[in-house]
Amino acid sequence: MYFRRSIVLLLAILLRCYQVNAQNNNQPPSLLGQKSILLNVGTQGVGAEFAYGVLPNLALRGGLNFIPFKAHNVFKISGFNSTSNLSADFYNVHALADYVPVKTASWFRLVGGFAYFFKAKGDIRVIPSDDYKYGDLVLTEDQIGYVDLNVNWKGLAPYLGVAFANTFPRNKFNVSFDLGTYYLNKPKADITGTGLLEGNSSQTPQFQSNIKDYRWLPIVQINFSYKL
Amino acid sequence: MDTLRKTRWLLVMLTLAACKKPTENIKIVIDTDVIKYTALINVTDGQNGSPAPAATTIAITGTAANDIFELSGKKDIKLSSGIVTIGLRPTVAPTTNQPITVTAEINAPGYNRETRQVTFRAETKQQVINIQLTKTGSTAPPVVTPPPPVFNNVSLTFTGRCPNRTDLEIRPSVYVYFKKSDSNAAFQYLGYMDKGNISTNLLEQGGTYDFQIVYGAETYKVSQKIDQTSYNLTLDMPAACNF
Numbered sequence: 341m342y343f344r345r346s347i348v349l350l351l352a353i354l355l356r357c358y359q360v361n362a363q364n365n366n367q368p369p370s371l372l373g374q375k376s377i378l379l380n381v382g383t384q385g386v387g388a389e390f391a392y393g394v395l396p397n398l399a400l401r402g403g404l405n406f407i408p409f410k411a412h413n414v415f416k417i418s419g420f421n422s423t424s425n426l427s428a429d430f431y432n433v434h435a436l437a438d439y440v441p442v443k444t445a446s447w448f449r450l451v452g453g454f455a456y457f458f459k460a461k462g463d464i465r466v467i468p469s470d471d472y473k474y475g476d477l478v479l480t481e482d483q484i485g486y487v488d489l490n491v492n493w494k495g496l497a498p499y500l501g502v503a504f505a506n507t508f509p510r511n512k513f514n515v516s517f518d519l520g521t522y523y524l525n526k527p528k529a530d531i532t533g534t535g536l537l538e539g540n541s542s543q544t545p546q547f548q549s550n551i552k553d554y555r556w557l558p559i560v561q562i563n564f565s566y567k568l
Numbered sequence: 569m570d571t572l573r574k575t576r577w578l579l580v581m582l583t584l585a586a587c588k589k590p591t592e593n594i595k596i597v598i599d600t601d602v603i604k605y606t607a608l609i610n611v612t613d614g615q616n617g618s619p620a621p622a623a624t625t626i627a628i629t630g631t632a633a634n635d636i637f638e639l640s641g642k643k644d645i646k647l648s649s650g651i652v653t654i655g656l657r658p659t660v661a662p663t664t665n666q667p668i669t670v671t672a673e674i675n676a677p678g679y680n681r682e683t684r685q686v687t688f689r690a691e692t693k694q695q696v697i698n699i700q701l702t703k704t705g706s707t708a709p710p711v712v713t714p715p716p717p718v719f720n721n722v723s724l725t726f727t728g729r730c731p732n733r734t735d736l737e738i739r740p741s742v743y744v745y746f747k748k749s750d751s752n753a754a755f756q757y758l759g760y761m762d763k764g765n766i767s768t769n770l771l772e773q774g775g776t777y778d779f780q781i782v783y784g785a786e787t788y789k790v791s792q793k794i795d796q797t798s799y800n801l802t803l804d805m806p807a808a809c810n811f
Contacts, residue, residue: 473810474602475641475784483602483658489590531594539597539739539763550588 369446370396371438374508375568378403382518382561384430385409391507391565397440399507401453406431421470430557431459436499438507449503451520460493460524468537485535491551495525501559509567518561527551599763600728600783600808601741603639603655605662605688607695608743610757611650611674614700614710617754619650624676624701626652632668635660639742640784640807649755651782653743654686662688672697680704694760696743716756722771723798724779726764726790730809738808739764745780746770749791755780783807 371393378389378401385407393399409428436453440446466487472479501520508514529548533540611620624647628636638645639653646652654672662668667689674682679701686697700710728738741762745755758779759766771777776793784807792799 473641475637476643477602477637477641477658479602487596533597536599536602537597539599539737542597543594546592546594547590550590550592550594553588554590 369506369508369510371399371440371507372396374399376508376565377568378516378563378565380405380518380561380563383407383559384432384522384557384561389563391438393508397443399438401436401438401507402434404431404433405455406459421468422466423469424467425465426462428462429459430457432457432497434499438503440507447505449507451499451501451503451518453499455497455499455522457494457497457522457524460495462491464489474536479536483535485533485537487531487533487537487540489529489531489547491527491529491554493524493527493555493557497522497524497557499523499559507565509565512567514565516563516565518559518563520559522557522559524555524557527554595735595737597737597739598808599739599741600639601763602641602658603637604658605668605693606639606653606655606743607686607688607697608651608653608757609647609672609684609686609697609699611647611676611682611699611701612754613679614702615706615708617711617713619754620647620674620701621676621679624650624674624679627673627675628654628670629673630670632656632660632670635668636670638785642784644785646785648782648785649780649787651743651745651787652785653782656688662690664690672699674699674701676701678703694743696757713754713756716770717772718769719772721767721769721797722794723765723767724761724792725798725800726761726766726779726781727800727802728764728805728808729802731804731806733809736809738805740781740783740803740805740808742781742783746777747780749776749778 372395374393376391378391380387384405387403387405389401389403391399391401407430411426413424432455434453434455436451438449438451440449468484472484499520499522501518503516503518505514505516529551530544531540531547611624612618613620626645626647628645635657636654637643637657639655645654656668667687669685669687672684672686682699682701684697684699726740728740730736744758744761744766746758747753747755758770759768771794773795776791778789778791780787780789783805786807788803788805790801790803792801
């Protein structure tokens, strides 16, 4: 329900932006020399950017984003009663180019660029949740141990996407949207275990194989701009 | 976790856009080395070296008997193929100055009762106790099994399979016996397999061998022809799959 309301709100804002642009678009604005700062929130977390128009139809954006994330019990291994603690950290600095392909539709932009993810990892700790017995012996948590699944995408990632609404506010503020995706580095995955689960490191090659195509990081982002 | 966080999680991780489930075909690997101080007791018929009769019983007595468990963690200690591995409760350990001693008493119909002290010492985590039964009234001396010949090293990695739990895999730590498949001789001691791994120089290249372990009062066997220097062998070990 919440998600549906968010989508409706997003579409309403988009429509409003388009209407405002249409009203003001008697003469398409040049991006050259314009500056703004942006705060954003989306699937790559929260971040900030500085945008500068380098050509009449091209602006550059540079900034950083981060998303520290923790959750419990979002991960299950079939047939194995367990709890899981997940942490995901994606920190990047990025440089993007916003190109307005159609002068009369400056609210639509093609966006390309790169990000360097200096932190891009997901860690899951799986802890058996049952009171495990070994024969007639009841095992302690330390004896049973836990399994850690770690994935790391650290490195350079290209970005391609589109953006809606003007890069630079006509007045002081505006709201714009980014839709796109990063193509992340090939992930390095490993499994480690402790206690009776120590032998699970042998499952690393299978895990690496399963995770190797997890490279697309989609971006859905809302930007709040302030014109300098 | 609220809806927003769930949505964000789904967008960030699930839409990292891949096809395969991250845990597809991943098994949970479980070690069996819960009991650290162990002693394998191998009871044979002293006249021919074959395993003790099926009706042979073993009783553990002594002040520390309450801390003795079968290798699979069971309190009930039984022989299988004349073999059982006993060990100390994981929370109990001998010290240099205070070894822990119990007595193993073996009874078999038609044979003399045998008792043997089993001492767990801090510096010895594994040991083999051979007990040869003598028939009542017999004066024949027990057979002496010659030591097996020595060859080049071969590495064996054993994996325990759970017939009813394909998501589990066992990494056994257990004593291994062996014999040539085409031989009628009794199984001989090969060594201790630590977390599934054992290296031995008792296997001849070109020979086919039966390997035997006893775990949870069950005997498990697997055969392999040896013509390489390393092998991965799989044993069905249902007694180790009760997790």
